[in-house]
Amino acid sequence: MKVGILGPRGTYSEIAARNHFGEKVDISPYPLITDVSEAVEKREVQFGVVPVESLREGSIGETLDALAWKDVKVNAEIVLKITHHLLGTEETEFDEIKQVLSHPQAIAQCREFLRRNLPDAELISVTSTAKAAKQISKDGKHYLAAIGSRGLADLYNLKIIEENIQGGKEDETRFFSLAKKDNEPTGEDKTSIVFYTKEDRPGILSEILQEFAKRDINLTKIESRPSKEALGDYLFFIDFEGHRKEPSVRKALEKIKSKVATLKIIGSYPKIY
Template sequence: MKVGILGPRGTYSEIAARNYFGDDIEPVTYPLITDVAEAVEEEKVPLGVVPLESLREGSVGETLDALAWLDIKVQGEIVVKVTHHLLGTEDTELSEIKQVLSHRQALAQCKKFLRENLSDAELISVTSTAKAAKQISKMRKPYMAAIGSRGLADLYDLKILRENIQTGKENETRFVCLGKEDHEPTGNDKTSIVFYTKEDRPGILYEILQEFAKRDINLTKIESRPSKEALGDYLFFVDLEGHRKDSLIEEALESLKPKVATLKIIGSYQKRF
């Protein structure tokens, strides 16, 4: 089965895809999260796996934008324990490293280590941890290092210079599986929606969220994201417990329609955490 992932090979997106589907998949790599989402929308691949949020650095804006504006659904979520390592082409002393490449979230998740040990190194953001590893493997410069998973060291013939450099003992990232349809009810589900308020006035958000509270529907996440239409203009993303086909959730979502300008059900899927 073909599954679109953030490439190149060896990213945490690939790890998440294999955790979810098993090893019997054919990963199709794309350079950007948006590219993965558009490939699913255009049915170039039936499914895609992309990061949605990390424990340390919060939501991935590019994924939220894709979910809001593209004709795709979330049909599953995968939680992956992320362990970052400092990778190099040879056994280089930290004082010799002048450039560190990785995805911006990985750089942020390792900021304490970088500040304390590589404060003079240039931090270079690339589109994925795997791209960083692939790039330094190709360049073979001892002053260049990458941050990524242990698997990247094997995949790109790199050495692990320092292990477990992420800030804090726990570091997990939530990935989502994208498709054209979401998941049928399992009895342990979550639903994600995004809406845009019809008008900006005091109490409008309270009125919307009240529709869930009075039906005893638990909201597990509420987040705003710029609409990109005007400054101060926001979309609201909400995760709630239950499936969109549950009668109370159907009723609640129907009650929102007069209060919002747009409402999109991003998807209902089995809850993993």
């Protein structure tokens, strides 16, 4: 089994993938979330594991865009507890740090620590926590630090300068497992959809949500995302309890389809929270 992840090696996506598929799974790192989804779309890998939202910082736009526009399905969700550490080379001293590298979500999750302790440090966004760790390990400059997992310290021969620097005691990130097909019903499932109304009129979103309410279908998440067609034009993403094959869910989706310009069932998958 080949699984694509947001790379390089050592990212939280790899940890999530190994937790879900097992330690012996064949991992293929990709530089961008979009690349992972395209690898699944082209069948270069059977599955792809990508982050979709964090407890403290919310949804990841690149993943939502991939779910909306790529020919992939969600077949599982994975929730991983996230613990961030400040990493550096053996020569790095805390009071000499001038630049901190990491994924934008990791930087955001640690903003309070950085604001209090490294207010003058330049915060540099890169495509993954692992890329940040790999870069400072390669550069070897004493004024560089990275934010990432304990595993990255081992993988790239770095030291942990400060532990648990995320806001609050712990954070969690939700990942999606992408595939060409979603999952069969288990009796405890969730479904994710995205739709585009196109017709901008009062009450259209309320009408759509009523199709769930009248069938006692519980919504677990709803959010909008720019369609990238025009300013003020949005896609709507909804997660709800139930499987697309259940009669009540199927009927709700049929009704919604008649009210919107486009509807994509992103996938049905086992509910884990």
